[in-house]
Amino acid sequence: MAKTRSGLSKTSYAPATATAAAVTAAQPLPDTQMAATVAAAQSANAQTFADTDNAPHHDLYAGRQYYQSQTFDIDTRMALQDYLHDQAVSGSLYAPSQILNYAMRNGQTLTANQQFMVDSMKAGMHNLGYNVNLYRYARVDFMQGLGAGNYENMSIAQLQKVLVGKGFVDKAFVSTSYNDFKTAPPGNAFTDKAVKIIYKAPAKTQALMPGNGPGGALGEIVLAPGQHYVITDVKFPGGTGRSGGSTYKRVELTVEVR
Numbered sequence: 001m002a003k004t005r006s007g008l009s010k011t012s013y014a015p016a017t018a019t020a021a022a023v024t025a026a027q028p029l030p031d032t033q034m035a036a037t038v039a040a041a042q043s044a045n046a047q048t049f050a051d052t053d054n055a056p057h058h059d060l061y062a063g064r065q066y067y068q069s070q071t072f073d074i075d076t077r078m079a080l081q082d083y084l085h086d087q088a089v090s091g092s093l094y095a096p097s098q099i100l101n102y103a104m105r106n107g108q109t110l111t112a113n114q115q116f117m118v119d120s121m122k123a124g125m126h127n128l129g130y131n132v133n134l135y136r137y138a139r140v141d142f143m144q145g146l147g148a149g150n151y152e153n154m155s156i157a158q159l160q161k162v163l164v165g166k167g168f169v170d171k172a173f174v175s176t177s178y179n180d181f182k183t184a185p186p187g188n189a190f191t192d193k194a195v196k197i198i199y200k201a202p203a204k205t206q207a208l209m210p211g212n213g214p215g216g217a218l219g220e221i222v223l224a225p226g227q228h229y230v231i232t233d234v235k236f237p238g239g240t241g242r243s244g245g246s247t248y249k250r251v252e253l254t255v256e257v258r
């Protein structure tokens, strides 16, 4: 299929596998195309999503069409269902994705089901395909991880000195929104968090769009684990945000995916 910057529409929907080829114009389109094997899914995604984009970083448009252009095998689709589950696990404050990401960031041993999620989601990762701005809201433990847990007591000049130019690797999946949650329901649990991160993600970034259920409403794009990031700016935009049950000074970081 031709790599296209503007044609992520139903008309450019190109069957890449025997399963997808059975879809005709008379039938409803599947949310994503289904491949029989991981290799077939990866090959289809490599053809659809380019690793270069000469345009500047921009906000993604036509997100649903982007989602429909992805190809996953059945294991990736099942793992994404688990990842998007937004209810806390019984006996825990956290959803399965949060528990998994926490375990990955902290080097904990994964359960068999968590390892299945990791392997199957990694198998579905592909080039982002565009130079895109992605938005994420995090708790203040993100600042602690960067060595700036005391950021509220620092001047902006001190904080810039500590953070700008700093590189790091995130060992977990990184959930972001391509449209800064513009399609999220009001009162969502993300945009009032204390830490805002704007990722400048180049087309070669390894990522996927997990779903047009909860993920779709959030405009979600998940970045693959193990990628390199560099902080290029930090500011105090004013006001406060939430982290757990407490209120903190808002801080906004710009981070390039390298």
Ligand SMILES: NC(=O)c1ccc[n+]([C@@H]2O[C@H](COP(=O)([O-])OP(=O)(O)OC[C@H]3O[C@@H](n4cnc5c(N)ncnc54)[C@H](O)[C@@H]3O)[C@@H](O)[C@H]2O)c1
Binding pocket: 083, 084, 085, 086, 094, 095, 097, 098, 099, 101, 102, 135, 136, 137, 138, 139, 141, 172, 173, 174, 175, 176, 177, 190, 215, 218, 220, 221
């Ligand atoms: N954060 C965003 O901007 C964003 C964007 C799109 C979608 N999402 C959705 O959010 C979910 C991912 O959650 P996230 O991005 O908020 O966080 P995350 O998964 O990156 O991080 C896990 C968070 O949970 C906390 N946590 C988990 N287990 C813990 C434990 N045992 N002890 C202490 N803290 C623990 C950590 O403090 C951390 O803040 C996914 O379901 C995804 O669909 C989030």
